[in-house]
Amino acid sequence: MRSNRTAWGLLAPTLLVLGFAGLLPFFYVVYVGFFDWNVFSKTGDLVWAGANNYRRLVFDTEFLAALKRGIVFTLWTVTLEMVLGMALAQLLMREFKGKSFFRAVHALPLTVAPIAVGATWRLMTIPGLGPLPYYLRRIGIDYNIGRYAGQAFATTVLMDVWHWTPFVTLTLLAGLTALPREPFEQAMVDGANRWQILRHLTLPMLRPVILTALFLRIMDALRIVDEVWMLTGGGPGTATRYVGIHVWRVVFPKTDYGYGSAMSVLLLYFTIVLCWLLLTAITQARRETD
Amino acid sequence: MTRTQKPPRRGFLPMETNLFDRIFIGVVLFVAIHLLWMRFVEQYIPLTVATILSVVLMYVIAKWG
Numbered sequence: 001m002r003s004n005r006t007a008w009g010l011l012a013p014t015l016l017v018l019g020f021a022g023l024l025p026f027f028y029v030v031y032v033g034f035f036d037w038n039v040f041s042k043t044g045d046l047v048w049a050g051a052n053n054y055r056r057l058v059f060d061t062e063f064l065a066a067l068k069r070g071i072v073f074t075l076w077t078v079t080l081e082m083v084l085g086m087a088l089a090q091l092l093m094r095e096f097k098g099k100s101f102f103r104a105v106h107a108l109p110l111t112v113a114p115i116a117v118g119a120t121w122r123l124m125t126i127p128g129l130g131p132l133p134y135y136l137r138r139i140g141i142d143y144n145i146g147r148y149a150g151q152a153f154a155t156t157v158l159m160d161v162w163h164w165t166p167f168v169t170l171t172l173l174a175g176l177t178a179l180p181r182e183p184f185e186q187a188m189v190d191g192a193n194r195w196q197i198l199r200h201l202t203l204p205m206l207r208p209v210i211l212t213a214l215f216l217r218i219m220d221a222l223r224i225v226d227e228v229w230m231l232t233g234g235g236p237g238t239a240t241r242y243v244g245i246h247v248w249r250v251v252f253p254k255t256d257y258g259y260g261s262a263m264s265v266l267l268l269y270f271t272i273v274l275c276w277l278l279l280t281a282i283t284q285a286r287r288e289t290d
Numbered sequence: 291m292t293r294t295q296k297p298p299r300r301g302f303l304p305m306e307t308n309l310f311d312r313i314f315i316g317v318v319l320f321v322a323i324h325l326l327w328m329r330f331v332e333q334y335i336p337l338t339v340a341t342i343l344s345v346v347l348m349y350v351i352a353k354w355g
Contacts, residue, residue, distance in 0.1 A: 051324070051328065051337065054324070054325065054328065055328045055332075058325055058328050058329040059329065266325075269318075269321055272318075273318055273322075276314070276318070280305065283305075284305065
């Protein structure tokens with residue numbers, strides 16, 4: 001009984017912080033999602049709207065397009081980051097000259113705030129000023145993210161990959177370092193090649209770490225705002241208007257907090273469902289191969 | 291005093307689940323049914339029907355899923 005009380009006492013600060021900083025805002029957003037709330041209205045009060053915000057949402061083609069765009073962006077960035085991160089983590093497991101320097105430099109983008117990353121990439125891509133349009137023009141490419149939607153989308157993907165691949169690399173590197181050496185030595189003695197070792201030993205043993213990195217990146221990529229906001233502002237047109245930016249554009253200039261909350265809740269719902277489906281698929285596939 | 295968690299079991303769902311998993315699946319389906327209903331069916335049948343169906347489905351999944 002006494003140890004139970006001690007345990008709850010030790011957990012209390014964490015539970016309090018989680019409750020006030022995590023659960024309370026979450027339930028408040030869910031609550032506001034059922035109201036019409038415009039601070040510039042006559043009373044400025046919350047007016048009960050029932051499911052109207054969600055009803056409006058399922059017919060909102062702009063929101064649905066932003067959601068689709070966000071999912072495509074997430075698929076591109078997370079796939080590239082996982083593949084590159086794995087390759088770099090494998091590289092950093094080997095000994096080579098300048099390894100420590102490379103590891104430190106490679107991790108530098110992680111230390112930069114997203115808003116600064118967006119601003120830096122903006123400077124690099126301004127036509128007539130940035131180095132990217134300058135060098136690309138020299139090889140015959142007219143690069144202008146303010147004009148071409150495809151280029152703007154690709155640049156936001158590149159920027160996210162540049163910013164977050166080191167996170168995946170370091171996470172996977174930590175996992176690789178913690179793996180036992182014996183199975184790998186045994187596999188080499190048995191004549192397994194590098195691909196077989198990766199496919200049958202490294203990836204299965206690293207699965208929990210890979211899943212952690214994957215889910216963190218999916219959640220982060222789906223709700224991206226600041227970097228893209230600084231780089232393209234969601235444009236040209238709506239080419240890079242991902243859900244986070246769409247929510248921002250609806251909530252702040254129009255002060256439509258109820259509808260904005262409904263959009264945020266729906267984005268959270270899609271994120272959770274996507275991660276859960278992925279986890280279930282991976283777990284099932286793993287069971288079938290075992 | 292330690293309460294033991296019920297072990298995962300296999301019902302009609304194509305995977306082993308514990309009670310939390312089944313409630314989670316129920317809530318996910320509850321929301322999905324309501325959203326799809328509002329988009330495609332509500333002009334013919336009111337949303338209350340979706341709520342009743344979803345609650346029944348949640349119970350069935352939690353009990354036998």
